[in-house]
Amino acid sequence: MDKEKLEEVKIQLQQWLNEAQEFVREIPPPQLYAAIGVVLFTVLFFLIIRLFKRRSSNAILLTGLSGSGKTVLFYQLRDGSSHQGTVTSMEPNEGTFVLHSETSKKGKIKPVHIVDVPGHSRLRPKLDEFLAQAAGIVFVVDAVEFLPNVRAASEYLYDILTKASVVKKKIPLLILCNKVDKVTAHTKDFIRRQLEKEIDKLRASRTALSSADITNEFSLGVPGEAFAFSQCQNKVTVAEASGLTSDIAQLEQFIREHVKA
Numbered sequence: 001m002d003k004e005k006l007e008e009v010k011i012q013l014q015q016w017l018n019e020a021q022e023f024v025r026e027i028p029p030p031q032l033y034a035a036i037g038v039v040l041f042t043v044l045f046f047l048i049i050r051l052f053k054r055r056s057s058n059a060i061l062l063t064g065l066s067g068s069g070k071t072v073l074f075y076q077l078r079d080g081s082s083h084q085g086t087v088t089s090m091e092p093n094e095g096t097f098v099l100h101s102e103t104s105k106k107g108k109i110k111p112v113h114i115v116d117v118p119g120h121s122r123l124r125p126k127l128d129e130f131l132a133q134a135a136g137i138v139f140v141v142d143a144v145e146f147l148p149n150v151r152a153a154s155e156y157l158y159d160i161l162t163k164a165s166v167v168k169k170k171i172p173l174l175i176l177c178n179k180v181d182k183v184t185a186h187t188k189d190f191i192r193r194q195l196e197k198e199i200d201k202l203r204a205s206r207t208a209l210s211s212a213d214i215t216n217e218f219s220l221g222v223p224g225e226a227f228a229f230s231q232c233q234n235k236v237t238v239a240e241a242s243g244l245t246s247d248i249a250q251l252e253q254f255i256r257e258h259v260k261a
Helices: 002-026 029-055 070-079 124-129 147-161 164-169 188-209 249-258
Strands: 059-064 093-097 112-116 134-142 173-178 236-240
Touching: 059 070, 059 124, 059 147, 070 093, 070 112, 070 134, 070 249, 124 147, 134 147, 134 249, 147 164, 147 173, 147 188, 173 188, 173 249, 188 236, 236 249
Parallel strands: 059 112, 059 134, 134 173, 173 236
Antiparallel strands: 093 112
């Protein structure tokens, strides 16, 4: 019975194919060419629109070491809550929304696409998946536990600042010193200076190891001079925040500088 049904389907398909071929033959060539042209133009148009949307730079990427408070900041931006009890993210938190602080504003407010990229070393390559859409990068630093992690933070930051996509697009980067509400938190100026010193050491050691670093396509700083963030081809700024106390004004300012409302 199944074979009979299959044979019927084949016969029906062949009939439709014959009818379609006959229909095409009856169409005058100029009309046929015009129809094909319209179809091709429509397909090409939608492909271009889709590609443009995919490449439009409208996302803000939150990244940094695990435990720096990225996910808390994500929820503060989205709904004004710290979501106490959040754990280390193993997958990116991603959402497009109007910033919580702007929900009471009148008029049309442009939503922002925020991506919280996991900070675990094995998951950091996920950052590359979002760089094409990045309007800005926020590198979150734990201002309390900064010194024990300064080397690891500097290495990750070095890798970001030397990525070809970051340098070529000159993606602005904000170093956000989080948890500044704590008494033992370091100041943003101290953190900036220490990061510059560590990156200067990294720059020297990596250059000595290989003059053709396949991982980092661009070098940092000015040869013969101590490294400073002001030497970067993309703009690098430093700010403070406290995710747990909702003190994120400087973060929101950075976002709106690069994703206009």
